[in-house]
Amino acid sequence: MCEPLQYPHSCNPVCKKRGCGVLYVCDGIWKAHFKHCSFIVQNHISDIPLVNFPSICTEEPIRAKGSKFCPKHAVIAESLGINPTGSSRNDLRSEIPGMQILFQAAHQTSAAKGIELPSNSEASTLPCYKQLGETKTKIDRSRGYLFIVRAGGHVESFAPIYGSESPSQVFLILIAWMYLVLQGVPVEKWGEIFIAYDNMCNLDKIRATKVLLPLPYPYNSLWINGMTKVIDGFHLSNHKSGDCHTKYNPEHIKQIHPNLETSNTQACEQTFSWLGAFQYALFQMPKYHQIFFLHRIVQRRNRYLEKR
Numbered sequence: 001m002c003e004p005l006q007y008p009h010s011c012n013p014v015c016k017k018r019g020c021g022v023l024y025v026c027d028g029i030w031k032a033h034f035k036h037c038s039f040i041v042q043n044h045i046s047d048i049p050l051v052n053f054p055s056i057c058t059e060e061p062i063r064a065k066g067s068k069f070c071p072k073h074a075v076i077a078e079s080l081g082i083n084p085t086g087s088s089r090n091d092l093r094s095e096i097p098g099m100q101i102l103f104q105a106a107h108q109t110s111a112a113k114g115i116e117l118p119s120n121s122e123a124s125t126l127p128c129y130k131q132l133g134e135t136k137t138k139i140d141r142s143r144g145y146l147f148i149v150r151a152g153g154h155v156e157s158f159a160p161i162y163g164s165e166s167p168s169q170v171f172l173i174l175i176a177w178m179y180l181v182l183q184g185v186p187v188e189k190w191g192e193i194f195i196a197y198d199n200m201c202n203l204d205k206i207r208a209t210k211v212l213l214p215l216p217y218p219y220n221s222l223w224i225n226g227m228t229k230v231i232d233g234f235h236l237s238n239h240k241s242g243d244c245h246t247k248y249n250p251e252h253i254k255q256i257h258p259n260l261e262t263s264n265t266q267a268c269e270q271t272f273s274w275l276g277a278f279q280y281a282l283f284q285m286p287k288y289h290q291i292f293f294l295h296r297i298v299q300r301r302n303r304y305l306e307k308r
């Protein structure tokens with residue numbers, strides 16, 4: 001579901017002044033997305049049972065035949081008599097009884113565990129509501145990418161997200177990346193590193209964040225005892241819960257790092273503004289072509305920022 005990467009970084013004084021190494025920012029960009037297979041599948045990770053993933057096949061559809069399915073599911077669809085060029089996920093849910101059961105099972109499991117914000121309509125009753133961007137289009141396309149950016153602008157990592165910017169996917173991408181970043185950092189220093197996200201309060205509520213992870217000690221507690229979590233300064237005013245203004249206030253960065261001149265919690269918005277120039281080109285690309293193209297332009301941008 002996600003491919004964690006960490007781009008190497010050689011810092012410079014300008015970058016350091018903006019909070020590089022002290023602050024990381026993550027956010028979803030929805031403008032860059034690709035077609036994926038329309039088949040409905042249940043995704044889970046046995047070692048992390050408390051997270052629930054969208055019931056989506058993330059593989060690229062067969063291009064030459066105009067099919068909406070990946071090679072494996074094209075064979076299954078044919079055996080079920082499903083039109084390979086005409087069925088979207090929504091069609092499958094209503095037309096194929098087995099699919100409807102599978103889809104309901106995925107959502108019931110999620111609701112029973114109470115670990116996910118199941119839909120935007122339910123999420124809208126929570127004190128802090130973030131639009132997760134659930135896709136309901138006829139053509140099945142990914143939701144976008146989650147980017148993790150250093151405060152100085154260096155892109156640390158990005159990974160595709162599917163269906164919506166769901167806390168489960170954001171959580172998994174973050175812990176995979178944190179596991180890499182915190183290697184070699186003494187445990188007592190973990191809390192001095194900050195991670196900002198505009199939906200941090202809801203992400204930090206999911207049950208999977210409250211239990212030990214299937215990782216070796218001390219990384220099994222890298223979410224609980226790891227980086228200090230904050231909401232970026234720009235979005236904090238949208239948060240209604242008082243907790244968000246105390247527990248996740250980005251002012252904590254200055255308290256821990258009083259000598260820091262500035263802490264750039266807008267690093268993702270700046271990255272997305274740069275990425276906007278490639279939006280049209282990215283839209284035309286199939287999955288792996290798009291990810292490779294993104295990888296190359298991110299490398300180029302990171303090199304440019306290091307030379308400033």
Ligand SMILES: [Zn+2]
Nearest residue numbers: 011015020152
């Ligand atoms: Zn730097």
Ligand SMILES: [Zn+2]
Nearest residue numbers: 037057070073
């Ligand atoms: Zn498939």
Ligand SMILES: [Zn+2]
Nearest residue numbers: 128201239244
């Ligand atoms: Zn909040």
